[in-house]
Amino acid sequence: MNNSEKIIDAFPSSNDFDINKIRADFSILTETVKGNPLVYLDNAATSQKPTQVIEVLDQYYREYNSNIHRGVHSLSQKATDVYESARDKVKNFLNANSTKEIIFVRGATEGINLVAQSFGLSNISEGDEVIITEMEHHSNIVPWQMLCETTGATLKFIPINDAGELIMEEYAQLLSDKTKLVAVSHISNALGTINPIKTIIDKAHAVGAKVLIDGAQAVPHTRVDVQKLDCDFYVFSGHKLFGPTGIGVLYGKHALLESMPPYQGGGDMISMVTMEKTAYNALPHKFEAGTPHIAGVIGLGAAIDYVNAIDFDAAANYENELLDYALSKVDQVEGMNLVGTAKEKTSILSFTLDSIHPHDIGTILDDQGVAIRAGHHCAMPIMERFCIPATARASFAFYNTHAEVDALFDAINQCREVFG
Ligand code: C6P
Numbered sequence: 001m002n003n004s005e006k007i008i009d010a011f012p013s014s015n016d017f018d019i020n021k022i023r024a025d026f027s028i029l030t031e032t033v034k035g036n037p038l039v040y041l042d043n044a045a046t047s048q049k050p051t052q053v054i055e056v057l058d059q060y061y062r063e064y065n066s067n068i069h070r071g072v073h074s075l076s077q078k079a080t081d082v083y084e085s086a087r088d089k090v091k092n093f094l095n096a097n098s099t100k101e102i103i104f105v106r107g108a109t110e111g112i113n114l115v116a117q118s119f120g121l122s123n124i125s126e127g128d129e130v131i132i133t134e135m136e137h138h139s140n141i142v143p144w145q146m147l148c149e150t151t152g153a154t155l156k157f158i159p160i161n162d163a164g165e166l167i168m169e170e171y172a173q174l175l176s177d178k179t180k181l182v183a184v185s186h187i188s189n190a191l192g193t194i195n196p197i198k199t200i201i202d203k204a205h206a207v208g209a210k211v212l213i214d215g216a217q218a219v220p221h222t223r224v225d226v227q228k229l230d231c232d233f234y235v236f237s238g239h240k241l242f243g244p245t246g247i248g249v250l251y252g253k254h255a256l257l258e259s260m261p262p263y264q265g266g267g268d269m270i271s272m273v274t275m276e277k278t279a280y281n282a283l284p285h286k287f288e289a290g291t292p293h294i295a296g297v298i299g300l301g302a303a304i305d306y307v308n309a310i311d312f313d314a315a316a317n318y319e320n321e322l323l324d325y326a327l328s329k330v331d332q333v334e335g336m337n338l339v340g341t342a343k344e345k346t347s348i349l350s351f352t353l354d355s356i357h358p359h360d361i362g363t364i365l366d367d368q369g370v371a372i373r374a375g376h377h378c379a380m381p382i383m384e385r386f387c388i389p390a391t392a393r394a395s396f397a398f399y400n401t402h403a404e405v406d407a408l409f410d411a412i413n414q415c416r417e418v419f420g
Pocket residue numbers: 044045046106107108109110137139140185187188189190214216217237373377378
């Protein structure tokens with residue numbers, strides 16, 4: 001029996017989601033760590049990659065590696081075609097109106113920085129206000145702090161309650177005609193809270209503000225329709241969506257992107273350069289200076305093909321079952337405290353154990369082959385809000401199993417025994 005079989009789920013699922021078939025696509029799940037089957041529960045940090053994505057990357061480098069948008073030769077044309085077809089896949093994945101609205105960036109972080117520097121510097125000035133929340137990842141805090149420092153604008157935070165939910169009445173109070181931008185995570189990486197982004201967007205628009213949604217934790221778990229949401233910007237990272245690292249997406253409404261200055265200068269983002277001046281390329285290329293992460297984009301396209309090919313809604317239901325199963329076990333562990341108990345929550349289990357530092361929990365769990373993240377999760381203000389230095393965080397993907405949740409709790413109990 002190999003390790004993957006050992007950990008395969010005997011727990012009946014309420015839908016037809018074929019977990020065994022899915023797991024066979026992720027060969028890394030058969031690895032061992034310190035002699036134990038790998039139980040990978042750090043999916044919020046980065047997800048594993050299916051064979052289908054790895055093979056597409058391999059094929060690009062082996063068969064048609066070349067630069068794009070530049071060559072007349074066949075390899076370059078093929079690479080350009082596959083690169084641009086990935087943009088089309090992203091457009092359909094987000095239900096954007098046009099491929100002109102899809103900008104490839106390094107990840108959610110770069111997407112937010114692009115908006116802060118390009119939209120922010122040309123639309124936000126002294127006396128204006130930017131609103132974010134207490135539960136943001138540093139990627140959706142620091143770029144706005146930098147913008148506000150440069151411009152003299154003020155940064156405001158929507159507070160959260162003890163369950164880790166936004167206090168919407170306070171949000172309503174913060175909004176005014178001074179508000180120029182609201183930037184909010186779709187799903188919190190530290191708490192798992194799913195934010196009511198449609199309401200947030202509509203309220204911001206009512207005072208004339210634009211809205212950026214940080215979808216880094218959302219796209220692997222939920223369908224996103226940027227037209228229905230009516231958000232102005234939406235960002236995500238490929239590596240959390242079963243694709244490569246170093247590639248991500250900024251969606252922006254066409255008219256907004258058109259009105260914004262380029263973020264970086266260089267090759268590919270120009271239509272004409274003289275020694276005196278430059279005419280910029282059309283969208284989306286205006287925002288893609290230099291040779292892009294071609295393999296990353298092609299791999300992201302393959303990852304989107306992958307999630308499109310599985311029953312994504314069934315996968316999301318299955319993940320919710322895993323979360324419910326894990327939540328049902330929390331009460332059985334003495335001294336285990338959940339951080340983030342929102343009613344609307346996705347598959348993230350952030351917790352502390354009385355008298356045991358989260359880093360120690362992470363180390364002891366690793367000894368059992370269970371990979372979780374311990375720390376502040378790049379969301380220090382949320383730790384401050386809950387008066388804790390850190391949490392241990394298990395985060396589930398659709399390839400995890402109930403047996404792995406059991407392994408997590410066995411390891412947690414072991415941890416409690418080690419620390420007495
Ligand atoms: N969160 C986590 O373990 P990048 O690094 O650009 O791919 O993604 C940044 C980012 C932005 N917003 C949210 C909500 C995120 O969760 C992340 C990344 C990882 O929680 C790594 S710190």
